[in-house]
Amino acid sequence: MSLLHWNTEIGLCKRAALAMLVLCSFCVAASPAVARDSVSCTRDDDDLLCTVELEDFLNEIRPVLNNGWENLLEFNLMLFEVEDETFVGHNFTELSARCYIDPFDDPCLALWSGSESWQSYEDVDEMILGISNFRLVSQGASELSGRYFAKLTVALNPITDKQADVIRTWLARHRGGHMIIGRSDASIFGTFVSVFANIRSGKAEASKTIDSEVFELP
Amino acid sequence: MTQRCLASTRFSFRLEVFLSTRVSLHCRAEAIALCLILTLMMSLSLASTARAEGDEERQGPRLPDPTYLLEDIEIIGDIKTTRSVVSDLLALELEQEVNVAVLNEARLRLLASGLFETAQFGLEAGSKRGFVVLVVTLEERNSILLSDLFLGSSARSPFWGGFGLVEGNFFGTGHSARMAFVASDEQFAIELGYQVPKLFSTDFSFGVHLHSSASTEWAHPLVARPELGREPFELDTVRLASRLSFGYAFSSAFSLFLDLRNDYLDSSSPFPELTHKLLHNGQSVLSSAILASELDTRDDPIMPRRGLRWHASVEGSSADFLSNYDFLKLLTQLHLAWEFVPGHVLRGFAMAGGIFGDAPYFDRFFVGDFDDLIPSRSLGLNFSARAPIDFFNSGADQLSYETILLAVACEYAIPLLERIDWIYRMEFFVSAGLFAATTPADERSEVQLGLLPSHGPRGAFPFDLSANLGLRVETPIGIFGLSFANALSLIPF
Numbered sequence: 001m002s003l004l005h006w007n008t009e010i011g012l013c014k015r016a017a018l019a020m021l022v023l024c025s026f027c028v029a030a031s032p033a034v035a036r037d038s039v040s041c042t043r044d045d046d047d048l049l050c051t052v053e054l055e056d057f058l059n060e061i062r063p064v065l066n067n068g069w070e071n072l073l074e075f076n077l078m079l080f081e082v083e084d085e086t087f088v089g090h091n092f093t094e095l096s097a098r099c100y101i102d103p104f105d106d107p108c109l110a111l112w113s114g115s116e117s118w119q120s121y122e123d124v125d126e127m128i129l130g131i132s133n134f135r136l137v138s139q140g141a142s143e144l145s146g147r148y149f150a151k152l153t154v155a156l157n158p159i160t161d162k163q164a165d166v167i168r169t170w171l172a173r174h175r176g177g178h179m180i181i182g183r184s185d186a187s188i189f190g191t192f193v194s195v196f197a198n199i200r201s202g203k204a205e206a207s208k209t210i211d212s213e214v215f216e217l218p
Numbered sequence: 219m220t221q222r223c224l225a226s227t228r229f230s231f232r233l234e235v236f237l238s239t240r241v242s243l244h245c246r247a248e249a250i251a252l253c254l255i256l257t258l259m260m261s262l263s264l265a266s267t268a269r270a271e272g273d274e275e276r277q278g279p280r281l282p283d284p285t286y287l288l289e290d291i292e293i294i295g296d297i298k299t300t301r302s303v304v305s306d307l308l309a310l311e312l313e314q315e316v317n318v319a320v321l322n323e324a325r326l327r328l329l330a331s332g333l334f335e336t337a338q339f340g341l342e343a344g345s346k347r348g349f350v351v352l353v354v355t356l357e358e359r360n361s362i363l364l365s366d367l368f369l370g371s372s373a374r375s376p377f378w379g380g381f382g383l384v385e386g387n388f389f390g391t392g393h394s395a396r397m398a399f400v401a402s403d404e405q406f407a408i409e410l411g412y413q414v415p416k417l418f419s420t421d422f423s424f425g426v427h428l429h430s431s432a433s434t435e436w437a438h439p440l441v442a443r444p445e446l447g448r449e450p451f452e453l454d455t456v457r458l459a460s461r462l463s464f465g466y467a468f469s470s471a472f473s474l475f476l477d478l479r480n481d482y483l484d485s486s487s488p489f490p491e492l493t494h495k496l497l498h499n500g501q502s503v504l505s506s507a508i509l510a511s512e513l514d515t516r517d518d519p520i521m522p523r524r525g526l527r528w529h530a531s532v533e534g535s536s537a538d539f540l541s542n543y544d545f546l547k548l549l550t551q552l553h554l555a556w557e558f559v560p561g562h563v564l565r566g567f568a569m570a571g572g573i574f575g576d577a578p579y580f581d582r583f584f585v586g587d588f589d590d591l592i593p594s595r596s597l598g599l600n601f602s603a604r605a606p607i608d609f610f611n612s613g614a615d616q617l618s619y620e621t622i623l624l625a626v627a628c629e630y631a632i633p634l635l636e637r638i639d640w641i642y643r644m645e646f647f648v649s650a651g652l653f654a655a656t657t658p659a660d661e662r663s664e665v666q667l668g669l670l671p672s673h674g675p676r677g678a679f680p681f682d683l684s685a686n687l688g689l690r691v692e693t694p695i696g697i698f699g700l701s702f703a704n705a706l707s708l709i710p711f
């Protein structure tokens with residue numbers, strides 16, 4: 001399958017929820033493990049359980065997690081068939097984490113998307129330990145059969161679609177738009193190129209992609 | 219859950235967009251002031267809605283967000299942007315009450331300047347309880363970008379080409395500077411521009427644009443002359459132009475501009491009696507003032523998925539005041555984009571313009587700028603002689619520089635690729651449109667300038683079909699289009 005087709009499917013699936021998996025994300029604390037960022041997936045009845053270990057990455061961004069700011073971590077897990085790397089589905093969740101600078105407040109809090117309450121930690125090290133091991137649960141695994149691998153992308157404070165839109169709108173006024181007459185893109189090889197080109201969602205302050213081992217679903 | 223939440227807020231935003239569209243369509247020349255006021259009110263409404271959207275990123279429980287007093291701002295990073303520019307963009311006062319929500323708006327302002335790749339915020343304890351130091355870690359983006367790329371071939375000019383560059387952060391000031399040129403074996407143009415987006419840290423902007431060109435247009439007599447027959451002759455023009463632009467941004471989406479323009483022109487025509495309606499022979503001066511309003515809520519200027527751009531302008535030049543030309547030019551344009559199902563975008567374009575008086579030919583509506591099937595002008599110069607096809611036998615193949623124009627077009631686009639390495643986005647598009655243009659018979663010149671004329675009947679308001687299809691690719695260095703129209707402009711006929 002061509003690269004072009006591969007990405008088309010991603011784009012459509014993200015927007016139209018074409019993925020075979022019914023995306024349902026919740027997190028379960030897993031047992032602490034030796035620090036080595038990894039993703040491993042197994043089947044549990046109708047669910048696909050992917051255990052994520054991220055201690056290395058979280059330690060790399062430790063100064064950011066401890067900077068008093070509310071930081072957002074986005075986790076995007078994509079499932080592919082091994083043979084032709086066909087995209088099968090994805091699971092998405094996010095985590096808000098903050099270590100407060102005021103010593104009279106709770107030092108560090110972490111809130112998973114979909115959760116009704118946050119978890120509290122004594123310091124940033126305890127928070128990293130607490131959030132570095134978790135499981136992503138995806139429904140619909142009973143419809144899958146064959147050899148697969150998962151790709152997890154974790155992004156720190158990515159620019160969201162909404163933020164990118166706001167940024168693009170603000171940029172509009174800086175380009176002398178009132179002088180543009182006509183459709184502005186009629187010339188050869190796209191005569192119009194601009195700073196807009198560099199504004200896109202998804203750009204993060206730090207990110208990491210981890211591939212799982214190949215696993216087989218009966 | 220987040221995705222559903224965002225979709226619902228976008229929907230309410232769209233309702234207001236359509237409301238303002240309807241009003242702008244009914245704008246008439248004599249009601250420009252009323253339209254401007256209405257547009258201003260609506261754009262303010264749009265801006266507040268957009269702010270509300272920005273605040274409403276996520277729903278459900280949030281982490282506590284205590285308020286502190288801002289003690290100091292520390293800027294970290296190997297950047298050329300001056301501290302004063304960063305401070306202006308942050309727009310924060312010392313001892314101001316801040317929390318993450320407030321500071322996130324400041325972060326967006328920094329990113330929206332286009333100067334920084336990332337803006338990481340952190341908080342450190344201040345000298346007293348309740349006070350904080352804001353730590354801003356900045357990474358600048360490459361601010362030198364390709365703004366134009368010209369390449370073409372025609373029977374008249376075997377090759378023409380050029381490019382433009384923009385430095386978006388000139389010496390770290392946050393100002394932008396632009397240079398562009400295009401040349402062929404017989405014509406050239408160069409443009410320089412300098413833009414101050416926030417004059418003295420206010421919402422006023424200022425720009426200066428310089429243009430210099432030496433052009434040669436072929437003039438084709440429409441009626442055989444005893445001394446000439448129908449042999450074309452050259453109209454040579456040297457143009458030195460300057461334009462000062464003053465703007466005020468009422469919101470992120472709506473701005474007003476007042477431009478003052480001054481052109482020095484030197485033209486040479488072997489038959490000035492045939493070209494005097496197009497350009498004064500010899501030396502002349504054109505001075506004009508332009509009042510323009512611009513409402514732009516699109517998420518992208520070239521590949522928008524939603525939003526609109528509405529533009530209206532009035533340009534006037536009086537022979538009684540520092541000018542040899544007497545004309546009034548009215549122009550309005552509307553661009554609409556609507557992602558009617560995810561990944562499928564419909565775009566619309568409409569334009570109407572009229573010129574009353576003796577505007578020089580290069581200020582008139584050139585048919586190539588609206589017909590995708592013939593090359594458009596580059597930096598104001600026409601390099602091709604190809605006439606429109608005239609699908610409807612209405613006389614559109616006799617159009618060139620006209621004084622009245624109506625154009626509508628629609629486009630259907632399907633995104634193909636997203637976020638892969640050096641391609642941010644790629645889309646396939648197909649478009650079709652109709653345009654109609656004319657010049658009243660008593661104002662029409664005895665020659666057709668630029669494009670090869672046909673000598674068939676010409677209706678009162680010739681109209682024609684325009685169509686295009688191709689790909690657009692958004693990359694780290696810009697947006698590139700590869701289309702049927704591009705290919706046509708490379709074929710020298």
